[in-house]
Amino acid sequence: MISKIETTPQIQTTVKPQSALTEIPILDLEPYFSRKKGAEQKLSNDLRHAQENIGFYYIINHGISKKLIERCFSELKAFFSLPFEEKIKLKFDHNMIGYVPPKSTIYETSTINKNTKKDQNETLLVGVERDLNDPLIIENKRFTIPNRWPESLPTFRQTMIEYQKVMMTLGWKLLPLYALALEKPANYFNQYFNLNPNCRGRYSHYPVVEVEDNQFGHAPHSDHGFLTFLPLSKVPGLEILTQSGNWIPAPYMDGAILVNTGEFLNRWTNGRFIATPHRVLSPKTDRYSLTYFYNPSDETVAEPLETCISAKKPAQYEPMTFIDYLAYYSDGNFHHSKSKKSFAV
Helix, strand or coil: CCCCCCCCCCCCCCCCCCHHHHCCCEEECHHHHCCCCCHHHHHHHHHHHHHHHCCEEEEECCCCCHHHHHHHHHHHHHHHCCCHHHHHHHECCCCCCEEECCCCECCCCCCCCCCCCCCCCEEEEEECCCCCCCHHHHCCCCCCCCCCCCCCCCCHHHHHHHHHHHHHHHHHHHHHHHHHHCCCCCCCCHHHHCCCECCEEEEEEECCCCCCCCCCCEEEECCCCCEEEEECCCCCCEEEECCCCCEEECCCCCCCEEEEECHHHHHHCCCCCCCCCEEECCCCCCEEEEEEEECCECCCEECCCHHHCCCCCCCCCCCEEHHHHHHHHHHHHECCCCCCCCCCC
């Protein structure tokens, strides 16, 4: 297994002249889902432009129930309102499943900011829900232990599993668009997601607190995986960094889901699809987040695609498995009970 992380930056810095670089584009999935003529190719072209120029986009008409999203936010509010003594019983460890108390993360892997202060958010990390007889559970493979659920909230588990299933289905439906956007056959990515994808939910609460200099609700960072889905809260706070170096807000849009590239896909595309840095400022009222990471199986290797390599831009990254990258990212940013792995950076 390869455990080296190169010093090559995770994000592109070439500034493009289009005005769209200062705005987050909106992609309508309805024509694609309705199989309208030419919709698949047009949407993949729009997706490519968004991922090459800003790294974020909104999707609308995505098929995810607004009532389900509202129920999830309600369940999160109930969970984070529990006494600390009850939440801490679910505390996470090196498997990255369970409750993450405030001030448990410093995003030291960030390439955009020297993060030195612990983040103020509290989080529940949830992996793919698996049967106790699942071979990965029996094997006690890292990152795939049973989820840790609160016993005092009778509908919490069921609601969050429902959310998990619809987000995984949405991710699967978008895979052909990403393949076409990268000049690959439409089914190219299916092989990496059809068995044991390592998808993860990061469900967070950003309390109203005073922060120090260079301290955040969530410090400047890029996400670790393939894709990130985020149904936005009405409470502002999320900001993204444009290639021109400006932080811009990601405003709430009714019914829309925000999507962005993770660092693993960034490596896979040889830096072509941008893993845009983003941050969450300390809010003025409690803020909740339903972040969902759509990731491939552990054995998936990110080796720069030939369609993303040229004489002017040779391969920047060595091949690396997803589980190795997730371990690097988790051990570099989260303060859990086991010591961090040592990686060359």
